[in-house]
Amino acid sequence: xxxxxxxxxxxxxxxxxxxxxxxxxxxxxxxxxxxxxxxxxxxxxxxxxxxxxxxxxxxxxxxxxxxxxxxxxxxxxxxxxxxxxxxxxxxxxxxxxxxxxxxxxxxxxxxxxxxxxxxxxxxxxxxxxxxxxxxxxxxxxxxxxxxxxxxxxxxxxxxxxxxxxxxxxxxxxxxxxxxxxxxxxxxxxxxxxxxxxxxxxxxxxxxxxxxxxxxxxxxxxxxxxxxxxxxxxxxxxxxxxxxxxxxxxxxxxxxxxxxxxxxxxxxxxxxxxxxxxxxxxxxxxxxxxxxxxxxxxxxxxxxxxxxxxxxxxxxxxxxxxxxxxxxx
Amino acid sequence: xxxxxxxxxxxxxxxxxxxxxxxxxxxxxxxxxxxxxxxxxxxxxxxxxxxxxxxxxxxxxxxxxxxxxxxxxxxxxxxxxxxxxxxxxxxxxxxxxxxxxxxxxxxxxxxxxxxxxxxxxxxxxxxxxxxxxxxxxxxxxxxxxxxxxxxxxxxxxxxxxxxxxxxxxxxxxxxxxxxxxxxxxxxxxxxxxxxxxxxxxxxxxxxxxxxxxxxxxxxxxxxxxxxxxxxxxxxxxxxxxxxxxxxxxxxxxxxxxxxxxxxxxxxxxxxxxxxxxxxxxxxxxxxxxxxxxxxxxxxxxxxxxxxxxxxxxxxxxxxxxxxxxxxx
Numbered sequence: 001x002x003x004x005x006x007x008x009x010x011x012x013x014x015x016x017x018x019x020x021x022x023x024x025x026x027x028x029x030x031x032x033x034x035x036x037x038x039x040x041x042x043x044x045x046x047x048x049x050x051x052x053x054x055x056x057x058x059x060x061x062x063x064x065x066x067x068x069x070x071x072x073x074x075x076x077x078x079x080x081x082x083x084x085x086x087x088x089x090x091x092x093x094x095x096x097x098x099x100x101x102x103x104x105x106x107x108x109x110x111x112x113x114x115x116x117x118x119x120x121x122x123x124x125x126x127x128x129x130x131x132x133x134x135x136x137x138x139x140x141x142x143x144x145x146x147x148x149x150x151x152x153x154x155x156x157x158x159x160x161x162x163x164x165x166x167x168x169x170x171x172x173x174x175x176x177x178x179x180x181x182x183x184x185x186x187x188x189x190x191x192x193x194x195x196x197x198x199x200x201x202x203x204x205x206x207x208x209x210x211x212x213x214x215x216x217x218x219x220x221x222x223x224x225x226x227x228x229x230x231x232x233x234x235x236x237x238x239x240x241x242x243x244x245x246x247x248x249x250x251x252x253x254x255x256x257x258x259x260x261x262x263x264x265x266x267x268x269x270x271x272x273x274x275x276x277x278x279x280x281x282x283x284x285x286x287x288x289x290x291x292x293x294x295x296x297x298x299x300x301x302x303x304x305x306x307x308x309x310x311x312x313x314x315x316x317x318x319x320x321x322x323x324x325x326x327x328x
Numbered sequence: 329x330x331x332x333x334x335x336x337x338x339x340x341x342x343x344x345x346x347x348x349x350x351x352x353x354x355x356x357x358x359x360x361x362x363x364x365x366x367x368x369x370x371x372x373x374x375x376x377x378x379x380x381x382x383x384x385x386x387x388x389x390x391x392x393x394x395x396x397x398x399x400x401x402x403x404x405x406x407x408x409x410x411x412x413x414x415x416x417x418x419x420x421x422x423x424x425x426x427x428x429x430x431x432x433x434x435x436x437x438x439x440x441x442x443x444x445x446x447x448x449x450x451x452x453x454x455x456x457x458x459x460x461x462x463x464x465x466x467x468x469x470x471x472x473x474x475x476x477x478x479x480x481x482x483x484x485x486x487x488x489x490x491x492x493x494x495x496x497x498x499x500x501x502x503x504x505x506x507x508x509x510x511x512x513x514x515x516x517x518x519x520x521x522x523x524x525x526x527x528x529x530x531x532x533x534x535x536x537x538x539x540x541x542x543x544x545x546x547x548x549x550x551x552x553x554x555x556x557x558x559x560x561x562x563x564x565x566x567x568x569x570x571x572x573x574x575x576x577x578x579x580x581x582x583x584x585x586x587x588x589x590x591x592x593x594x595x596x597x598x599x600x601x602x603x604x605x606x607x608x609x610x611x612x613x614x615x616x617x618x619x620x621x622x623x624x625x626x627x628x629x630x631x632x633x634x635x636x637x638x639x640x641x642x643x644x645x646x647x648x649x650x651x652x653x654x655x656x
Binding site: 016019022023120127129138140186265266267268275281285291310313320324 | 346351352427431448453455457458459461464465468512587589592593595598599602605608609613634635636637640643645652653
């Protein structure tokens with residue numbers, strides 16, 4: 001069974017989905033929907049329609065799963081529920097605090113439309129969430145830690161770019177090695193925000209800008225930097241492009257807990273990601289969730305799901321027999 | 329909803345299940361079944377029946393899930409299918425090559441009995457298998473590696489104890505650090521058996537035994553040691569008891585793969601376990617699978633399942649709302 005995919009929104013994430021589809025022989029890209037003028041958008045795959053987003057609903061019988069590749073701030077809160085009326089949909093909604101509300105809206109729309117919607121797929125939320133769930137179910141008496149990085153935070157990079165005098169910037173979130181080691185050793189430390197992560201900023205100044213003032217403004221910026229140990233490196237635009245144009249990310253989910261009648265035995269479960277491309281990894285998760293969404297829909301399923309609600313076998317192209325013989 | 333649990337077989341694993349039940353307020357231990365004379369068996373929990381295994385079937389309306397804590401060599405191949413006639417069951421069957429056959433037998437019996445059976449729960453098979461599945465679904469173009477250790481292999485320790493002149497022994501399986509580092513770096517090395525793990529043996533000799541001959545016999549033992557770099561340490565019985573009486577284990581599942589139109593981006597997914605007690609960790613997985621088995625059965629499910637077939641949320645005591653608000 002092949003799954004016909006539509007991509008809605010063609011930025012880094014949409015392009016990542018397009019690349020991931022090529023790596024999965026059971027997936028077929030049939031159309032890309034864009035808010036830009038379609039003739040100005042060029043994609044990588046030959047023979048795929050590029051359509052204005054307003055025409056999406058007309059494709060409802062030609063697409064098995066629509067992957068929504070917009071942003072969590074303004075696109076997905078309305079798009080996912082809207083398109084769940086016409087399609088099985090998958091999104092990577094990642095505003096953790098608003099997930100319950102998003103779930104409720106999308107669940108209602110998907111049930112009305114008779115479709116499956118998978119939300120918040122990716123790595124955090126996504127694979128990190130799954131690992132928090134599994135580890136907590138196995139070791140009910142324990143403590144969870146999530147560390148992010150070393151990797152580029154788009155939100156923090158944008159915040160630096162808004163400081164007057166800054167021409168360009170890239171911000172890396174970096175786990176504190178000592179904190180990570182203490183957690184791994186099962187010491188269950190209490191860690192403040194400052195003790196878990198540091199922030200490294202690579203900044204290109206506008207001609208004539210005051211470096212000391214810019215540095216001070218960055219380091220004291222509330223929410224973004226004030227609670228962290230932040231270092232600011234001023235570099236040239238050439239150096240930024242040469243050494244900081246990638247979007248790597250990753251991180252660690254660690255749970256340490258105890259078992260035994262006297263809680264005498266300690267266990268540490270660690271899940272770690274090292275990603276050259278944050279959006280391409282997220283896209284790869286979206287594509288296997290699209291496979292699951294299609295299968296769930298074929299079985300008559302409706303409503304909103306997260307990775308928590310999907311039996312792992314639905315994500316894999318392999319059959320139950322193949323999985324049991326080869327991977328169990 | 330509380331789940332009434334029976335334990336069949338009271339060795340390390342059965343005792344581990346008993347301890348894990350105490351850590352899960354929604355789980356209740358109601359009876360332990362043993363092949364020994366019940367009056368010779370003492371358990372940790374007050375007020376729980378200890379019964380001869382022959383009486384198990386009489387408990388079929390008083391137990392929601394029977395956790396089978398026998399061995400994979402001779403117990404589980406017959407027990408799991410047998411008890412699936414009367415109960416929802418969970419086992420930790422770990423003979424990888426015979427899983428398809430075990431699954432087929434248990435599936436037939438569970439369907440006839442109208443029950444849910446979860447087989448091969450634990451960490452390998454179990455959590456390691458899940459991680460192989462998820463990582464392979466996300467990164468279809470890549471390579472899987474599983475390393476075990478540092479930990480005690482019961483089978484290899486037993487093999488050493490069968491060598492004439494050996495009074496007692498403990499064997500540790502140890503991943504080769506350089507191999508692990510190459511895999512983590514995404515180098516996708518081709519590794520032979522010898523390049524992945526070494527074997528460390530701590531051996532207590534019988535009075536007057538020939539150490540050189542014993543060492544030679546261990547190191548050249550086919551299947552167990554001949555394909556590995558093996559070191560043999562002769563120690564006193566006191567030292568063995570003092571320093572090697574635990575049963576720690578653990579290991580690593582690592583997949584490295586590529587994404588991007590030109591496969592230009594590399595990603596490494598790593599899952600790692602560090603366990604003070606191998607059987608207690610396995611038991612903890614069995615207990616959350618018992619929760620899932622009970623829920624699946626309440627929904628009318630029947631037949632054999634593995635962790636591949638169970639939506640993660642079924643393993644957790646938390647509701648869907650709590651999971652989405654707190655862990656996603």
